[in-house]
Amino acid sequence: MKVGIDFTPALYDRGVSRYTTNLVRSLLEKPAVELTLYGSSLRSHQKLTTRAKKVVNAAKVANQPQLHFQQYPPKLHRLIWRFGLNSIQSQLPHLEVFHSWDWLQPPDKKLPLVSTIHDLAMLKYPDVAHPELLKAHQRSWRILKERQAEIIAVSQATKKDIMNFLDIPSFRIHVVPEALPREIRDTNEAMTEQQTEAIKTRLKLDRPYVLFVGTREPRKNLLRLIEAWQPLNDQLDLLIVGAKGWDQTGDVRYHQPNLRFLGKVTDQELNVLYTKVSAYPSWKLFTTARR
Numbered sequence: 653m654k655v656g657i658d659f660t661p662a663l664y665d666r667g668v669s670r671y672t673t674n675l676v677r678s679l680l681e682k683p684a685v686e687l688t689l690y691g692s693s694l695r696s697h698q699k700l701t702t703r704a705k706k707v708v709n710a711a712k713v714a715n716q717p718q719l720h721f722q723q724y725p726p727k728l729h730r731l732i733w734r735f736g737l738n739s740i741q742s743q744l745p746h747l748e749v750f751h752s753w754d755w756l757q758p759p760d761k762k763l764p765l766v767s768t769i770h771d772l773a774m775l776k777y778p779d780v781a782h783p784e785l786l787k788a789h790q791r792s793w794r795i796l797k798e799r800q801a802e803i804i805a806v807s808q809a810t811k812k813d814i815m816n817f818l819d820i821p822s823f824r825i826h827v828v829p830e831a832l833p834r835e836i837r838d839t840n841e842a843m844t845e846q847q848t849e850a851i852k853t854r855l856k857l858d859r860p861y862v863l864f865v866g867t868r869e870p871r872k873n874l875l876r877l878i879e880a881w882q883p884l885n886d887q888l889d890l891l892i893v894g895a896k897g898w899d900q901t902g903d904v905r906y907h908q909p910n911l912r913f914l915g916k917v918t919d920q921e922l923n924v925l926y927t928k929v930s931a932y933p934s935w936k937l938f939t940t941a942r943r
Contacts, residue, residue, distance in 0.1 A: 653685055656744055657751040659721075660691040662703050665895065665916060666867055668753075670833045671768065673707055675751070677834060680711040687717040688744055694725040720744060730788070733759050755788050757795040765801035769793075772813040773871050780870035782898060793818050806830050839919045851924040855914070860930040861889035865922070868897040875900060877933060878911065885910045888930060893917055 657679070661672040679685050691700050700721050708717060720743060724732065732738045736759040740750055749764045757765070774781040774789055796803065797818055803825045805811040811825045852858075862881060866872050874892070878901070881890045889910045892901070896915070917925065926932075 654688070654746050654748045655679060655685050655751065656688045656690050656740060656747040656749070658691060658753045658756070659689040659700065659704055660693065661753050662691075662707075663693060663696050663700055668770070670835070671770070671830065672753075673703075673835075674831075674833050675768075676704075676707055677711045680708065680713045680715075680717060683714040686715050688747060689717055689719050690721070690740065690744070690750075692722040692724045692726075692729045694723050697721060697723045718744075730756060733757070735759075739763075752796075752801075754796070755785070755792045757792050757799075761799065765796065765799055766804065767796055767801055768804040768806070769810060769814055770806050771810055772817050775817045776813070777871055782869075796820070800824065802826065804828050835919055836923065839923050843920060843923060847920060848924055848927075851921050852928065855921065855925070857924070857928055859889050859910075860887065861891050861928075862931045862933060863891050863893065863925055863929040864933070865893045865925075867895045868892070868899050868901050870899045872897075872899070881911075891925065893922065893925065 657672075657676060659672060659676065661668045662676075663669065676687070676689065679687050689704050691704075693700050701719065704719055704721070722729075722738075724738075733756070739760045740747065740758045741760050741763050747763065749766060750758065750760070751766045751768070752758060754767045754769050757767075774786045778786055797820050801824070803814060803820060805814055805825050805827050806829060808827055811822070811827050814820050814825055815822055862877075864872075864874060864877060868874055878890065881888065885908070889912065892911070892913045894916065896913075901913070
């Protein structure tokens with residue numbers, strides 16, 4: 653089967669980036685799949701190409717993939733597709749199915765679509781969603797329904813929400829739980845005791861700590877986690893790992909002893925942080941792990 657996939661999410665160093673990268677790795681190893689990686693970025697075009705080649709070189713490739721990356725900036729790319737221009741089939745007429753990013757859909761009406769939806773937190777809690785992202789996702793989800801796309805849901809809870817909030821029928825939703833990212837497993841196997849101790853020293857992991865990992869967005873409920881942790885701050889550090897988002901945790905009043913914002917970390921550092929953690933809370937307002 654000739655499969656295309658939007659590789660653009662791999663640029664953003666978030667959970668969806670790991671998901672996209674590992675999905676591509678798995679597809680590359682399927683003999684029955686002839687894969688084409690599609691994407692678009694102006695400023696990060698070279699970065700996109702480099703990441704794709706890195707994934708391909710690290711995989712046990714059954715069929716050499718085709719790379720097709722354009723140089724439209726995100727906003728222009730969305731606008732072009734909204735007007736029905738620059739379709740996938742006009743560029744890659746050989747494709748039989750296309751896996752899209754769930755917040756941006758190509759204009760092709762005859763190309764079968766597959767898309768992964770991780771959660772519908774934006775619809776359940778719109779007051780903590782970024783307005784522009786919410787609008788883009790709502791448009792995208794509407795297109796997926798209209799074009800009768802096949803949907804991958806990462807949990808039964810997400811499937812139920814897709815049926816209830818998007819009115820997509822059950823038979824079009826396929827639950828495929830997410831696995832441990834391959835790069836995390838590989839990093840764990842390759843880490844030496846000396847590397848582990850060096851990272852512990854560099855990150856000052858000399859006290860028990862609670863660990864939060866994720867982009868700092870209101871829906872992650874991080875402010876409430878900080879408030880709940882405060883009575884324990886003489887016993888436990890609170891380490892916040894992940895990119896700065898648009899919540900209020902950057903406010904100076906939340907900066908206090910034993911609360912540390914580490915920002916983005918390497919896979920090696922993340923491995924050590926997970927290994928040595930005392931508690932890993934799930935404080936989101938919404939989580940797909942519920943059953």
